[in-house]
Each structure stands twice: as C-alpha cells, then as structure tokens.
Amino acid sequence: MFRLAIFLVLPLSTIAQSYKNISLGSTLTTSDVTDFWPSPSGDFPFGFQRIGNGSSGFLLAIWFNKLKEKTMVWSANRNNIAPEGSQVELSIDGRLVLTDPNGQEIWVRDMARAGLVYRAMLDTGNFVLANSSSGIVWQSFDEPTDTIFPGQVLDQRSRLVSSFSSMNASTGRFELFLDGELALYTIKYPIDATNDVVILRNIEKKKKTDV
Incomplete structure (x- = not known):
C-alpha cells in the first residue's frame, strides 16, 4: 500500500518557538541511531533510520517520535540508501553532506556562500539551515x-511522491502537486521496475484525478 500523508499536528509558529541550534562541525553516524538532533519538544528528531528489520541500509530522515512505529515524515536519500558506516555532517565550510564509509557523497546541500552558521530541528517538523541573522537559507519543507504539515507551503515546484510500500520508502506510483489545481497523478512505470527519480517526469496525463 502506498503512503501519502497530511500530518495533522498543531505546531507553534516558526518565529515563536525556540531553536536547538546545532553548530558547524556536528556529525551523526549510522553506528548509533539513538543519537539524533531533536526538536525542542522532542516530537521530531533528525537522524538515521534503519530500513527494514535486519537491513544494513539507512535513511537520513525526520520522523514523528511520539508513535511506537517512529513514522518517517521526510527523508533526504529515499532512492539512494546509505550503507552502514555512513555519516552526515554540517561541515565548517557550511555544507550539509551525507557520505558513505568511503567518503563518497550520497546527498549534499551546499550553503557555503549563504553565511550558514547553524541548523535546527523545529517543532513544526521542519529542519532548517540558518545564517547569522537567523534567516533560513534551506529547509526540508522546500x-x-x-508528507505535508500544517503551515507548510506546497508551491508549483513542490512534489509529494508516495512511498513504494509501507516497508520501502523509495518513490512509489502516486504524485501530488499543484497543476493549476491540487491534483493526484499516477506515475507511469511497471510495478516491478527499479525506482528512478527520472521516471517522475514521465506522467500519464490521462490518469489525472482531482483531490
């Protein structure tokens, strides 16, 4: 069964809530999934989640921590699983980078020229990178x-793509986005095909369903 979610949590405003600032040079590794960067309330952690029972693969993710299932609401590398021994770092030069054990980059957001000084996990479910004026230069909401949260803006560049299944977080067969109106599309590819980000461009227009 595919998964698309609208998360009904009543958050504090971004301006009013407190931040748990995470400074440059901070790291997380897959060797300890109990180590993560939590929001002030602890509702939403940012860190590594193991994929499936006994799997050696990990997602860099945000999840809702108040449920036993630790429901994931965002991931950076859903189509490029990180192996055991990977780490994520907010480097001194302002790059948020996920690397494998050999130092190869799996996922990166480079904010070196934006004056990045810290990152924070918010109680809204949003993970932000901010400059010295507390201006957001990148956020997971973008x-x-x-999953979409109250207060999160879904513009015409944004896409919500279902997970392949409840046990597979890679991109699935359904896509929700604004196309003049909020619409749900099916993605054209065989159900047993290997997931590939490129397939998101190949949409069957005839199977449009308004929601």
Missing part, C-alpha cells in the same frame, strides 16, 4: 517527500 523538499517534501510523502
């Missing part, structure tokens, strides 16, 4: 996966 790159949703399969």
Whole structure:
C-alpha cells in the first residue's frame, strides 16, 4: 500500500518557538541511531533510520517520535540508501553532506556562500539551515517527500511522491502537486521496475484525478 500523508499536528509558529541550534562541525553516524538532533519538544528528531528489520541500509530522515512505529515524515536519500558506516555532517565550510564509509557523497546541500552558521530541528517538523541573522537559507519543507504539515507551503515546484510500500520508502506510483489545481497523478512505470527519480517526469496525463 502506498503512503501519502497530511500530518495533522498543531505546531507553534516558526518565529515563536525556540531553536536547538546545532553548530558547524556536528556529525551523526549510522553506528548509533539513538543519537539524533531533536526538536525542542522532542516530537521530531533528525537522524538515521534503519530500513527494514535486519537491513544494513539507512535513511537520513525526520520522523514523528511520539508513535511506537517512529513514522518517517521526510527523508533526504529515499532512492539512494546509505550503507552502514555512513555519516552526515554540517561541515565548517557550511555544507550539509551525507557520505558513505568511503567518503563518497550520497546527498549534499551546499550553503557555503549563504553565511550558514547553524541548523535546527523545529517543532513544526521542519529542519532548517540558518545564517547569522537567523534567516533560513534551506529547509526540508522546500523538499517534501510523502508528507505535508500544517503551515507548510506546497508551491508549483513542490512534489509529494508516495512511498513504494509501507516497508520501502523509495518513490512509489502516486504524485501530488499543484497543476493549476491540487491534483493526484499516477506515475507511469511497471510495478516491478527499479525506482528512478527520472521516471517522475514521465506522467500519464490521462490518469489525472482531482483531490
């Protein structure tokens, strides 16, 4: 069964809530999934989640921490699983980078020229990179996966793509976005095909369903 979600949490405003600032040079590794960067209330952690029971693969993710299932609401590398020994770092030069054990980049957001000084996990479910004036230079809300939150803006560049299944967080067969109106599309590819981000451009217009 695919998963698209609208998360009904009543958040504090971004301006009013407190930040738990995470300074440059901070790291997380897959060797300890109990180590993560939490929001002030602890509702939303940012860190690594193992994929499936006994799997050696990990997602860099945000999840809702108040449920036993630790429901994931965002991930950076859903189509490029990180192996055991990977780490994420907010480097001194202002890059948020996920690397494998050999130092190869799996996912990166480069904010070196934006004057990045810290990052923070907010109680809204949003993970932000901010400059010295507390201005947001990048946020996870700008790159949703399969979940949207109250207060999150879904513009015409944004896409919500369902997970392949409840046990597979990679991109699935359904896409929600604004096309003059809020619409749900099916993505054209065989159900047993290997997931590929490129397939998101190949949409069957005839299977449009308004929601």
